Amino acid sequence: MLRAAVYPLAAVAVLALAFLFVGPKYAIGAAASGLAVVAGGWISARMALGGGVQAAGSAMMRLILAMLLKWVLVIAVFAIGLVWVKLPALPLFAGLAVGMMFQVLALARR
Numbered sequence: 231m232l233r234a235a236v237y238p239l240a241a242v243a244v245l246a247l248a249f250l251f252v253g254p255k256y257a258i259g260a261a262a263s264g265l266a267v268v269a270g271g272w273i274s275a276r277m278a279l280g281g282g283v284q285a286a287g288s289a290m291m292r293l294i295l296a297m298l299l300k301w302v303l304v305i306a307v308f309a310i311g312l313v314w315v316k317l318p319a320l321p322l323f324a325g326l327a328v329g330m331m332f333q334v335l336a337l338a339r340r
Contacts, residue, residue: 235272237336238329245328259321266307267329270300
């Protein structure tokens with residue numbers, strides 16, 4: 231579970247450093263959306279898998295609520311960055327894509 235948070239975190243840090251050459255707002259945008267994906271994934275994993283043995287209905291409900299919480303967090307950070315802080319859209323999308331891609335790759339790796 232830790233690997234699923236460390237790999238995307240490193241990838242988002244590299245992406246933010248790359249966007250730093252374009253401008254600081256670009257780097258902040260990439261870092262914010264990428265960190266939202268990493269934090270949402272970590273919180274989601276803790277919530278979904280941390281309850282011990284339960285009935286199938288309860289376990290499924292925890293999985294669904296954890297996924298919903300993750301996406302609410304990611305969309306909230308994305309919307310706040312885009313509307314309120316007025317960060318550029320390209321790095322927000324790039325941070326989201328890199329965070330999700332490396333999270334899936336970290337979970338798929340044995």
